[in-house]
Amino acid sequence: MAVSGRARALYQRIADELRAQITDGPLGPGDRLPTEAEIAAKWDTTRSTAVQGLKVLVNEGLIISDRPRGYFVRSRRPMVYRPQGEFRKRPLSPEMDQFLTQMTEEGREASQHIEVKVEAPSRQIRERLQLQEGELVAVRRRVRFIDGVPYNTNDSHFPLALVQNSEIMNPDDIARGANVVMAELGYEQVRALDEIHVRMPTPEEADRLQLGPGTPVAVHLCTGFTHDGKPVRAVVNVLPGDRHVITYERSREQLGAQPTIRQAGEQDLRTVVELWEHAASWLRDRGIDQWQYPPHEDRIRANISAGECWIVDMDQVPVATITVDEHADLDFWSEAEAAESALYVHRMVVRRDVAGLDLGSAMLDWASLRAADQRKTWLRLDAWRSNDGLQTYYSRRGFTHVRTVEAEGRSSGALFQRPAGQVRGLGPELRSSTDQPKV
Structure with a gap:
């Protein structure tokens, strides 16, 4: 014998019917709902009961009250939020971070407000970063806007002792990303722990995000760890439920596939220029005068051809x-020397967010083998005279310093060479993009 459930109150049935019309029926984003008087007349009830039913949908975040105009279906255009995208490589975009780049690609207007504070961490952050009582954190607080609406907050916490006097402390966007800055400081993050909590917002969160009643939030807490397991960053992302779809992708492939090398085509001119400009910007930030001039696009185009x-x-x-x-x-x-058989290396650039992989060594090994295949004797290059760090880099990779030449109008001239075919094996093996993967 079936047992019937408790009869639903009239205001709940009013809400049920309107909800069905929004989720499966004729009412779409921005549409106006029947008035309180129209609902009361249809259900032969009082206006206060109609209002009670409408408030259920307001609290669920399905509709908004815009008095005196009435009630309207909330317009939703959620942002796709991909936590796993943090460690994936993406095209260079010096003016924009990952969020701004994603929104621009989707044809939406994006902006963000950034402020930096030094403060005592909450218990939650102190535990994630394994800080001692009294240790302070630097917090980069961001509110991100899409089409003029505050969509989410992104608060990144760093142990102050690790980031003091670094770019992390500047309230500006970091073009290459805070993770790259941390890697340059000696704290490269190779692992992240993601925690997602769903709850109602705090009053501060509701204020920062201009949330209406009945809007839950997902809180994504991400802790970044170095190779030796040291936690160096804790990020709290607050994502309103009506503005986000959280998407995770899973596959059997390991993140960060084997690098491949291919010949550049005409369509890659802009890519090469951007890589060059990216490196020049990084050098400039470190007070190194190398490449502080516009790239010679005509030469790059000729090399590609x-x-x-x-x-x-x-x-x-x-x-x-x-x-x-x-x-x-x-x-x-x-x-x-020019009459001797040699290949010459020029314009070698590696993005800073993959600097830890030693792709520079891999490209030099690849060039060395290419020289040997062409029966050359030497692999040669000329380095920037004032960049001592770069000259040390080449010396540690088997190159011998031949001499340093000062030519008029030229800042390069530290000459290096190593025997063709010599392989140091310090970086990953580069596979040709035309090769078949090894089984």
């Missing part, structure tokens, strides 16, 4: 470039 420019991809995104040719620069190399 001659098949001398190459691009390294990871996850189908360009992350590095190298140019290899047979042309000795006679401002630096003697005629006798």
